[in-house]
Amino acid sequence: MEDRVNAFVPGPRVRIPGRTGGPLAGLTFAAKDLFDVAGVPTGGGNHDWAKFNPVPERHAWAVQTLLDAGAELVGKTITDEVSLGILGENPFDGTPVNAAAPGRVPGGSSSGSAAAVAAGLCDIALGTDTGGSVRVPASFCGLHGIRPTHGRLDVSGMMAQAPSSDTTGWFARDARSFAKVSTVMLGEAPGALPTTLLVAADAFGFADPDVAAALAPMVERLGRIVGHVREEIMAPQGLSVWARAQRTLQPVEAWQTFQPWIERANPRMAFSVVSGLLTGAQMPAAERNWAALMRQEARARLRHLLPPGTILCLPTTPFPAPSRGLPLAELQPLRDRISCLCAQGGLTGSPQVNLPGATVDGAPVGLSIIGGRGTDATLVAVAQALDAAS
Amino acid sequence: MEDRVNAFVPGPRVRIPGRTGGPLAGLTFAAKDLFDVAGVPTGGGNHDWAKFNPVPERHAWAVQTLLDAGAELVGKTITDEVSLGILGENPFDGTPVNAAAPGRVPGGSSSGSAAAVAAGLCDIALGTDTGGSVRVPASFCGLHGIRPTHGRLDVSGMMAQAPSSDTTGWFARDARSFAKVSTVMLGEAPGALPTTLLVAADAFGFADPDVAAALAPMVERLGRIVGHVREEIMAPQGLSVWARAQRTLQPVEAWQTFQPWIERANPRMAFSVVSGLLTGAQMPAAERNWAALMRQEARARLRHLLPPGTILCLPTTPFPAPSRGLPLAELQPLRDRISCLCAQGGLTGSPQVNLPGATVDGAPVGLSIIGGRGTDATLVAVAQALDAAS
Numbered sequence: 188m189e190d191r192v193n194a195f196v197p198g199p200r201v202r203i204p205g206r207t208g209g210p211l212a213g214l215t216f217a218a219k220d221l222f223d224v225a226g227v228p229t230g231g232g233n234h235d236w237a238k239f240n241p242v243p244e245r246h247a248w249a250v251q252t253l254l255d256a257g258a259e260l261v262g263k264t265i266t267d268e269v270s271l272g273i274l275g276e277n278p279f280d281g282t283p284v285n286a287a288a289p290g291r292v293p294g295g296s297s298s299g300s301a302a303a304v305a306a307g308l309c310d311i312a313l314g315t316d317t318g319g320s321v322r323v324p325a326s327f328c329g330l331h332g333i334r335p336t337h338g339r340l341d342v343s344g345m346m347a348q349a350p351s352s353d354t355t356g357w358f359a360r361d362a363r364s365f366a367k368v369s370t371v372m373l374g375e376a377p378g379a380l381p382t383t384l385l386v387a388a389d390a391f392g393f394a395d396p397d398v399a400a401a402l403a404p405m406v407e408r409l410g411r412i413v414g415h416v417r418e419e420i421m422a423p424q425g426l427s428v429w430a431r432a433q434r435t436l437q438p439v440e441a442w443q444t445f446q447p448w449i450e451r452a453n454p455r456m457a458f459s460v461v462s463g464l465l466t467g468a469q470m471p472a473a474e475r476n477w478a479a480l481m482r483q484e485a486r487a488r489l490r491h492l493l494p495p496g497t498i499l500c501l502p503t504t505p506f507p508a509p510s511r512g513l514p515l516a517e518l519q520p521l522r523d524r525i526s527c528l529c530a531q532g533g534l535t536g537s538p539q540v541n542l543p544g545a546t547v548d549g550a551p552v553g554l555s556i557i558g559g560r561g562t563d564a565t566l567v568a569v570a571q572a573l574d575a576a577s
Numbered sequence: 578m579e580d581r582v583n584a585f586v587p588g589p590r591v592r593i594p595g596r597t598g599g600p601l602a603g604l605t606f607a608a609k610d611l612f613d614v615a616g617v618p619t620g621g622g623n624h625d626w627a628k629f630n631p632v633p634e635r636h637a638w639a640v641q642t643l644l645d646a647g648a649e650l651v652g653k654t655i656t657d658e659v660s661l662g663i664l665g666e667n668p669f670d671g672t673p674v675n676a677a678a679p680g681r682v683p684g685g686s687s688s689g690s691a692a693a694v695a696a697g698l699c700d701i702a703l704g705t706d707t708g709g710s711v712r713v714p715a716s717f718c719g720l721h722g723i724r725p726t727h728g729r730l731d732v733s734g735m736m737a738q739a740p741s742s743d744t745t746g747w748f749a750r751d752a753r754s755f756a757k758v759s760t761v762m763l764g765e766a767p768g769a770l771p772t773t774l775l776v777a778a779d780a781f782g783f784a785d786p787d788v789a790a791a792l793a794p795m796v797e798r799l800g801r802i803v804g805h806v807r808e809e810i811m812a813p814q815g816l817s818v819w820a821r822a823q824r825t826l827q828p829v830e831a832w833q834t835f836q837p838w839i840e841r842a843n844p845r846m847a848f849s850v851v852s853g854l855l856t857g858a859q860m861p862a863a864e865r866n867w868a869a870l871m872r873q874e875a876r877a878r879l880r881h882l883l884p885p886g887t888i889l890c891l892p893t894t895p896f897p898a899p900s901r902g903l904p905l906a907e908l909q910p911l912r913d914r915i916s917c918l919c920a921q922g923g924l925t926g927s928p929q930v931n932l933p934g935a936t937v938d939g940a941p942v943g944l945s946i947i948g949g950r951g952t953d954a955t956l957v958a959v960a961q962a963l964d965a966a967s
Contacts (some may be wrong), residue, residue, distance in 0.1 A: 235668070276843075278625070278843070278844075278845050279845070449848050449905065450904055450905045450906040451904045451905065451906075452904075452905070453666075453668070453847050453848050453849050453904075453905040453908070454668075454847070454848055455668050455669070455845045455846065455847055455848075456845065456846070456848060456851070457843050457844070457845055458839050458843050458844055458845075458846060458851050458854075459843050461846070461848050461851035461852065461855075462851065462855060464848075465851075465852060465855055514840055514841045514842075514843075515839065515840045515841065515842070515843040516840040516841075518843070
């Protein structure tokens with residue numbers, strides 16, 4: 188299928204048929220160019236990555252799992268450089284087009300995977316989520332997308348960024364495909380519905396008012412499905428404090444991950460990417476130590492808020508996708524605001540699913556549901572039920 | 578002429594004949610891709626520069642001056658990214674080959690200009706020198722090269738880096754061409770010879786012992802030409818202290834120069850280039866203030882050492898050109914050492930000429946002569962006399 192949205196990496200398209208007769212037979216999938224495909228260089232979104240890293244000899248676990256389940260791989264997709272980006276703009280391979288809101292960014296770093304699914308070029312797609320890289324493009328492109336419980340899935344063959352936050356996620360256009368792929372990836376069918384819905388008052392208050400208004404009908408439907416509804420403050424220490432902790436820990440780990448490559452290759456990178464890595468390289472120990480303590484507080488908070496049977500909802504992003512091609516000086520404050528609504532994922536490891544269904548000025552914006560660690564299948568069940576109720 | 582050393586920027590080669598009958602008639606020249614040529618995008622050594630800057634409508638002063646004097650422009654040459662580099666490695670256009678020492682870097686940032694002259698692809702070439710960008714490649718490639726008195730020449734149409742240190746320089750293979758082009762560029766014929774030669778004991782002590790040994794015969798010949806010879810400490814505060822001051826002031830100015838472009842374009846740059854710029858962006862005011870005071874001390878020192886009729890000599894670089902393709906972690910200490918022998922140029926604005934004539938392990942290494950501000954023509958005369966005496 189022609190790549191009319193610049194979702195796939197340049198060059199010949201890799202295609203691998205799935206095992207016949209599997210539960211995902213008939214579905215096509217794409218893999219973010221951070222996942223290994225045997226015999227194909229993993230590009231990592233940066234032209235100096237593949238030059239300094241060996242061609243993989245085996246498929247990443249996630250790729251192998253989908254192939255074994257019968258899905259057909261139809262290509263590798265553009266990613267923000269070495270997964271460091273949240274808006275989906277890549278100066279090397281170009282920015283994928285957001286079919287749901289052309290003229291706006293697709294979100295990142297799983298930009299091409301989201302763009303390919305949104306444009307109907309494949310049914311499902313693999314992404315990675317460290318600080319929001321599945322959730323944000325799912326929100327901006329109007330897709331189902333999951334960041335699973337951290338540590339639940341095998342990440343072998345997936346390029347690391349910040350291992351204590353890295354997860355393998357996936358996108359689908361509809362709740363049915365989403366449930367099917369989730370069942371395969373999680374190794375667990377959609378679970379029982381929760382009985383309590385918490386509405387994160389701090390997160391809704393932090394989002395643009397028109398985003399909160401656009402999501403209100405979805406929250407109402409969700410409440411009818413779940414039963415009990417209660418407002419809560421998700422992050423009593425402050426969303427920006429959680430974000431600060433995550434944005435202290437994540438760059439420190441990312442620097443540790445990429446330092447050997449950088450010190451060998453002196454790679455070309457967008458200015459903003461280097462700037463973020465150097466923030467990690469130069470992080471004072473006092474900041475790191477504080478951030479590690481705040482991470483413990485955040486984990487305790489979500490354990491307290493989310494006993495079995497309870498989920499929490501919040502806007503996935505504080506606004507719909509910004510315009511493409513904004514100057515760097517305007518991008519940074521947008522990234523900072525996004526991280527305030529996404530930091531809990533990397534910080535606490537809790538699973539989170541983006542539910543599509545609302546728009547602002549014609550552009551999608553998603554509602555997220557979060558559950559306690561390990562409750563991924565519950566969130567998938569909620570996505571199915573909400574779709575059935577719509 | 579075929580570009581067998583990758584000296585010229587990719588794409589069609591620009592050629593402009595010189596005015597007939599000028600003093601440089603019959604000579605060909607190349608211009609570093611920081612100099613404007615009317616109607617040709619100025620590349621600046623970075624693929625995201627020309628996209629965000631207009632195509633120049635007129636020639637740079639230096640280009641126009643050489644054309645008016647009868648030299649023929651035969652191309653634009655590769656430069657380190659936005660002149661930020663001292664070794665001559667460019668990840669976008671490739672590293673020019675040092676014909677005098679293949680397998681070693683050419684030096685930078687005027688890498689292509691030096692490589693083109695060294696390979697005989699043109700007679701003379703324009704470079705820029707802020708922190709050593711003419712002197713270092715002249716030393717590494719075995720060329721005559723000058724960093725003129727700061728502020729003496731019109732820099733219009735030359736891409737700025739750190740304006741209080743930026744200069745327009747040039748290269749030539751032989752002393753005769755060097756004198757001819759210098760006469761045109763300086764608007765002054767080679768002057769009277771000096772009568773006192775100072776030998777910078779601190780700088781010779783800082784260079785590799787085999788470099789000091791290789792330069793000794795040149796120093797001896799120079800002494801016979803000049804007359805009185807005396808050892809002196811050039812930088813009583815420390816060569817590394819002068820370098821520290823220059824490497825505080827220069828990145829601060831470079832950041833001011835490039836910040837608007839960066840904040841608009843988020844350009845791709847080598848990691849090391851961004852890292853240097855951010856050093857400037859984050860420089861504490863206390864460091865900046867101290868460095869400005871040390872600059873005054875360094876200027877006073879050279880005024881004291883270099884009354885009319887006195888010149889000083891030192892190794893241009895502490896070693897010959899390093900190997901190509903070294904990992905970043907090995908490059909940084911080399912850059913730091915080079916800057917200890919080059920900092921006086923940007924810091925004091927004194928003119929400096931590199932004299933070829935020595936080798937270590939078959940690779941060129943140059944002897945530099947420095948005079949008081951405005952004595953450029955004296956240094957050119959010394960170059961001529963040394964050549965005649967050899």
